[in-house]
Amino acid sequence: MTTYGEYRNQNRLIARYRREIRSYGTHGDLKEAMIEASLTAFGYFGNPGLPHHYAGVYFIASGPSIKIGEAIDPYERMRDFNGHNPHGLELLHVIARDSKDARRRLEKQLHLRFEHLRLPDHREWFQNHPELTGFIGSICSEECYP
Numbered sequence: 001m002t003t004y005g006e007y008r009n010q011n012r013l014i015a016r017y018r019r020e021i022r023s024y025g026t027h028g029d030l031k032e033a034m035i036e037a038s039l040t041a042f043g044y045f046g047n048p049g050l051p052h053h054y055a056g057v058y059f060i061a062s063g064p065s066i067k068i069g070e071a072i073d074p075y076e077r078m079r080d081f082n083g084h085n086p087h088g089l090e091l092l093h094v095i096a097r098d099s100k101d102a103r104r105r106l107e108k109q110l111h112l113r114f115e116h117l118r119l120p121d122h123r124e125w126f127q128n129h130p131e132l133t134g135f136i137g138s139i140c141s142e143e144c145y146p
Helices: 004-024 030-045 074-082 100-113 130-143
Strands: 056-062 065-071 090-096 125-127
Touching (some): 056 100, 065 074, 065 100, 065 130, 090 130
Antiparallel strands (some): 056 065
């Protein structure tokens, strides 16, 4: 589970990494420049990466509700509605799907499956209910790797 703040911090590190590589100049070895930039930006712990950073159907928690949607980059999608959200956002899981049609089909199936938990006047927001969180947990245990 990754919060939007962690995503933002990761993007800052990546931007710093890219700046370090550009500042290294063209006279040195590129591989050496990448190692040096990685150590400068990420330290000796390395780049931890972001879990669930791929296209698919995502589950994002925000206080008493969970959003089910589809995106190529769920973290960028979080950025779209982070400012409008008083509870903060946390990416719970992404079910990977490359094709937009496959993502939309799965999203629609999940919306129908959890229709009884849908928040009034919302298309993609559902109650943070044990039935939904249990589903997310079971899917994650099948697809996620420690």
